[in-house]
Amino acid sequence: MEAGRFAEAMEALMPAARSGNADAEELIGVMYALGLGVERDPVRAFDWYLRAAMKGHAGAQSGVGWYYEEGIGLPAPDLVRAYAWYALSAIGGDPDAAISQEEVVKKMTADQIAQAHKLIDDYRPWLYPFR
Numbered sequence: 001m002e003a004g005r006f007a008e009a010m011e012a013l014m015p016a017a018r019s020g021n022a023d024a025e026e027l028i029g030v031m032y033a034l035g036l037g038v039e040r041d042p043v044r045a046f047d048w049y050l051r052a053a054m055k056g057h058a059g060a061q062s063g064v065g066w067y068y069e070e071g072i073g074l075p076a077p078d079l080v081r082a083y084a085w086y087a088l089s090a091i092g093g094d095p096d097a098a099i100s101q102e103e104v105v106k107k108m109t110a111d112q113i114a115q116a117h118k119l120i121d122d123y124r125p126w127l128y129p130f131r
Helices: 006-018 022-034 042-053 058-070 079-091 097-105 110-127
Strands: none
Touching (some): 006 022, 022 042, 042 058, 058 097
């Protein structure tokens, strides 16, 4: 990817992604998000980010949060899920996720924040059992 040979990158990443490699899944998400060697496709980008996010990939979790916040590739924005994914990403070590979390919370009601914390409490032990 760094050399700009995106077709070769996709060919190399796809077997790993199909085998469940979260790093490969996240990179394919990036390719679809930015249209790198493929047609830009926010729905497919979100799908690939979500696969990696569910495996604990902090960068992909932040990406999922952003898609939920903006509603890109989704029927509508969902601030509750955006906040939850940003929080999980921060727990996973993404340094920018806490900033995103601070920004999205400004748009939320107290009830939405409480709902997000329920989601975080559901996902945290599964994604990060030792944190």
